[in-house]
Amino acid sequence: MELKDKLVSSFMAFEDTVDVNLPVHEVRSKAIKDFENLGFPSKKLESWKYTSLSKLLKSDYSVFPKNESSLEFKEVKKYFIHEIDSYKIVFIDGIYSSHLSETSHEGLDVCLMSAALSKPKYKIIIDNYFNKIAKTDGLTALNTAFSREGAFINIPRGKVVEKPIQILHFSTGNESSLLLQPRNLIVVGENAHVQIIERHQSLTDNPVLTNSVTEIFANKRAIVDYYKIQNDRQSASLIDNTFISQQQNSHALVHTFSLGGNVTRNNLQFFHKGEYLDSTLKGVTIIGDKQHVDHSTLVHHATPNCESHQDYKGIYADRSTGVFNGQIIVEKEAQKTNGFQQNNNILIDDTATINAKPQLEIFADDVKCSHGCTIGQLDDEAMFYLKSRGIPEKEARALLMYAFANNVLESVKIPEVKQRINKLIAMKLGVNLGFDL
Amino acid sequence: MLKIENLHANVEGKEILKGINLDVKPGEVHAIMGPNGSGKSTLASVIAGNEDFEITEGSVLLEGEELNELAPEERAHKGVFLSFQYPVEIPGVTVTNFLKTAINETRKAKGLEEMPANEMLKKIREKSELLEIDRKFLSRSLNEGFSGGEKKRNEIFQMAMLEPKLAILDETDSGLDIDALKIVANGVNRLKNDENAVVVITHYQRLLDYIVPDFVHVLLNGKIVKSGGKELALELEEKGYDWIKQEATV
Numbered sequence: 001m002e003l004k005d006k007l008v009s010s011f012m013a014f015e016d017t018v019d020v021n022l023p024v025h026e027v028r029s030k031a032i033k034d035f036e037n038l039g040f041p042s043k044k045l046e047s048w049k050y051t052s053l054s055k056l057l058k059s060d061y062s063v064f065p066k067n068e069s070s071l072e073f074k075e076v077k078k079y080f081i082h083e084i085d086s087y088k089i090v091f092i093d094g095i096y097s098s099h100l101s102e103t104s105h106e107g108l109d110v111c112l113m114s115a116a117l118s119k120p121k122y123k124i125i126i127d128n129y130f131n132k133i134a135k136t137d138g139l140t141a142l143n144t145a146f147s148r149e150g151a152f153i154n155i156p157r158g159k160v161v162e163k164p165i166q167i168l169h170f171s172t173g174n175e176s177s178l179l180l181q182p183r184n185l186i187v188v189g190e191n192a193h194v195q196i197i198e199r200h201q202s203l204t205d206n207p208v209l210t211n212s213v214t215e216i217f218a219n220k221r222a223i224v225d226y227y228k229i230q231n232d233r234q235s236a237s238l239i240d241n242t243f244i245s246q247q248q249n250s251h252a253l254v255h256t257f258s259l260g261g262n263v264t265r266n267n268l269q270f271f272h273k274g275e276y277l278d279s280t281l282k283g284v285t286i287i288g289d290k291q292h293v294d295h296s297t298l299v300h301h302a303t304p305n306c307e308s309h310q311d312y313k314g315i316y317a318d319r320s321t322g323v324f325n326g327q328i329i330v331e332k333e334a335q336k337t338n339g340f341q342q343n344n345n346i347l348i349d350d351t352a353t354i355n356a357k358p359q360l361e362i363f364a365d366d367v368k369c370s371h372g373c374t375i376g377q378l379d380d381e382a383m384f385y386l387k388s389r390g391i392p393e394k395e396a397r398a399l400l401m402y403a404f405a406n407n408v409l410e411s412v413k414i415p416e417v418k419q420r421i422n423k424l425i426a427m428k429l430g431v432n433l434g435f436d437l
Numbered sequence: 438m439l440k441i442e443n444l445h446a447n448v449e450g451k452e453i454l455k456g457i458n459l460d461v462k463p464g465e466v467h468a469i470m471g472p473n474g475s476g477k478s479t480l481a482s483v484i485a486g487n488e489d490f491e492i493t494e495g496s497v498l499l500e501g502e503e504l505n506e507l508a509p510e511e512r513a514h515k516g517v518f519l520s521f522q523y524p525v526e527i528p529g530v531t532v533t534n535f536l537k538t539a540i541n542e543t544r545k546a547k548g549l550e551e552m553p554a555n556e557m558l559k560k561i562r563e564k565s566e567l568l569e570i571d572r573k574f575l576s577r578s579l580n581e582g583f584s585g586g587e588k589k590r591n592e593i594f595q596m597a598m599l600e601p602k603l604a605i606l607d608e609t610d611s612g613l614d615i616d617a618l619k620i621v622a623n624g625v626n627r628l629k630n631d632e633n634a635v636v637v638i639t640h641y642q643r644l645l646d647y648i649v650p651d652f653v654h655v656l657l658n659g660k661i662v663k664s665g666g667k668e669l670a671l672e673l674e675e676k677g678y679d680w681i682k683q684e685a686t687v
């Protein structure tokens with residue numbers, strides 16, 4: 001059976017596991033119909049022209065894991081930013097692990113989507129926010145239809161959350177192949193600050209496909225700092241759909257570090273709902289070994305006096321492919337918009353490919369928008385300069401690549417996250433330079 | 438120290454060096470002068486191992502060992518240093534991290550341990566003081582946005598850190614004002630000893646007032662057409678290159 005049919009027909013079984021009397025179930029029922037109509041995106045869609053899911057969809061995925069698995073912290077410690085005190089919401093094969101998690105209801109809610117969807121005290125928040133900015137494309141609809149579990153983060157007005165929140169998804173390989181569909185909802189109140197780190201990690205070579213949807217609401221003057229660490233195994237693929245709605249004077253930053261995995265698609269969309277806010281989207285992609293990373297971004301400027309900054313750096317080697325599809329829409333009302341987009345790529349050898357497509361659609365007349373896209377190789381003169389100082393070829397290349405990606409790292413505010421990314425990059429580049437990357 | 442025998446080199450199929458001979462002994466300072474385009478930077482690049490240039494004949498020897506086939510980093514490990522006429526800007530790599538990498542990679546190649554951090558810091562402090570380099574400078578990206586003079590001073594700072602056997606200074610004086618020139622020259626002189634050698638490439642006599650050469654060579658159209666003592670530089674300053682061109686064609 002095709003995966004699509006299998007999913008549609010398993011919806012009934014899914015309904016046995018959730019409370020169908022809740023209003024959210026109407027949303028699910030509508031979503032499964034949307035998915036039935038839309039199906040999985042194919043390369044015929046303009047926005048999926050360069051990313052093919054067809055191979056991934058051939059696996060016979062388990063949709064609901066049969067066996068509950070457990071993990072000891074020491075087995076997976078290295079995937080946490082364990083050097084810092086943090087809240088943790090951890091899932092193993094899609095199922096919440098209370099053992100590995102550190103949630104809270106004291107002055108904020110860092111807990112489970114399943115709880116938020118079913119408990120009366122969260123009803124207002126769910127009514128106001130759940131599925132309010134998620135789009136109705138096939139993949140998002142599919143996630144919505146099966147939305148049951150994920151992270152629920154609710155930061156009340158004025159709360160500055162000191163500890164970062166880590167959301168981790170492990171897959172154990174207990175299923176021969178697994179489809180995961182986490183659904184996250186993050187509501188950040190007026191003047192509240194929060195930092196979130198998200199990571200998906202497969203622990204074996206059994207195929208895993210994750211179709212994740214995250215909705216983030218930044219209310220007035222809220223600051224949301226989100227870090228996505230993508231360094232999964234060759235057998236794991238990720239479709240990350242993140243939708244961010246911002247109110248006046250809010251700041252939302254998303255850093256995406258794509259350093260591994262089979263197919264990774266980042267749909268990252270920002271919607272402006274107030275004035276004087278800014279959105280920052282930054283990415284470092286370093287891949288090889290036939291890996292594929294697609295960054296499809298959208299910043300929808302619908303209000304005046306807002307800013308957006310996009311800066312994506314990509315380094316591609318060994319038959320890998322990259323896609324950067326950066327869309328900026330500036331509506332007629334959005335006067336005095338500043339929208340910047342930068343996408344720089346290095347192709348390490350001629351087997352690697354990058355498809356870069358900036359799309360600026362500007363309907364306002366008093367705006368400052370710019371985009372720059374470069375595709376190049378490492379600079380020969382710079383290579384000679386470094387080598388002439390005794391730095392061997394491989395290290396010289398690594399140093400230049402690191403330097404190329406470095407300015408994206410400068411805006412990482414959690415030092416331990418920066419250190420970790422540096423380490424991952426150094427590992428990725430296969431070097432141990434004379435200083436801490 | 439450095440011996441160059443009948444060196445011919447091409448770039449993009451065009452012969453630039455047309456049979457160069459040079460013998461630099463330990464403890465010596467040699468100056469190479471010559472008009473623009475005569476091949477001075479090419480010679481420096483070929484010695485340092487730039488692969489854009491192809492050696493078609495002859496050889497470059499360092500302490501008796503042929504360098505022709507060695508990679509630039511291997512030459513650096515053996516003690517060759519080139520102060521670039523146009524140092525390359527490398528955004529994202531700080532001066533300090535660059536130097537640490539260069540020093541430790543060189544040590545690694547020699548089978549030595551990494552230099553301990555405190556020793557590294559001490560050395561950086563000492564040498565930056567020698568060249569009167571501001572500490573703030575060290576955490577800036579390598580050469581990025583440096584003025585011409587700062588770039589050149591930074592080259593000599595690197596030389597001081599790496600302590601090469603053979604340093605080739607390609608127009609290190611251009612872009613330096615007189616005070617900076619004195620600082621740089623003083624730095625070079627302080628690093629000079631009986632076991633190393635310096636080849637100074639310059640247009641002007643000015644630098645040679647401070648870094649006094651034992652020999653001066655005139656490079657013209659890919660060949661050394663005249664060699665002499667330091668007084669040759671003064672003569673060139675006074676009379677230009679035309680008389681040498683005439684001499685050479687005779």
Ligand SMILES: Nc1ncnc2c1ncn2[C@@H]1O[C@H](COP(=O)(O)OP(=O)(O)O)[C@@H](O)[C@H]1O
Pocket residue numbers: 448449453471472473474475476477478479480489
């Ligand atoms: N990378 C290169 N590609 C092509 N021609 C070059 C290159 N480098 C130098 N040349 C040529 O070689 C000649 C010598 O240049 P150069 O060595 O820079 O002279 P100098 O340093 O004495 O001014 C010039 O004609 C120059 O145009």
Ligand SMILES: [Mg+2]
Pocket residue numbers: 477478479522607608
């Ligand atoms: Mg020159």
